[in-house]
Amino acid sequence: MISIDDPGLQVVVWSYDDTEAASTALARATGWEPEHPAVLRHHLALPGDVVDTAEALLAQDDWVLRPGGRAEELSVSGSTPLVALRVQRLDALHCSQESSRMAGLAQRHGGQVFGWDALQPGSD
Structure with a gap:
């Protein structure tokens, strides 16, 4: 099992366009290994x-x-840049x-989302 703090993680798939379907992002990912777990990372900004x-809700x-x-x-001014992992x-x-x-959480709390990415260990 991997952890969010594994040092060898690298981005293998991403979607920073909220109009892009997750299936499209996953289909174009060349380094992603679907049979292995990944660290899913959502990028957002929230008022401090x-x-x-x-944090408690998540x-x-x-x-x-x-x-x-x-x-x-x-x-992003006036907000705290964050990642949820x-x-x-x-x-x-x-x-x-x-x-x-994540979009609902950001909207309810006056924040914004900036897409997601996923990380898996790099190949040695």
Whole structure:
């Protein structure tokens, strides 16, 4: 089993366009190994005063919320750039469901989402 802190993880699939279907992103992924678990990582930005609330909500389903991610690169002012991470097997249905969940969480708390990516150990 992998963990979100494994040092050899690399991005194997991504979808930073909210109009792209998860099945399309997974179909174009060349380094993704569907039979192995991956670290699914959602990029979002939330106002600082709701980060603890979001963290508690996500922790109920084994998500870990950490600073950083694409929102940091995009310089979202007034919000805290974050990534929500969890180890799971990837498939289009679950990626889509989790994307919707993150979008709903961000919307309810005055934030934004910036897509998702998934990491797996690199080949040696």
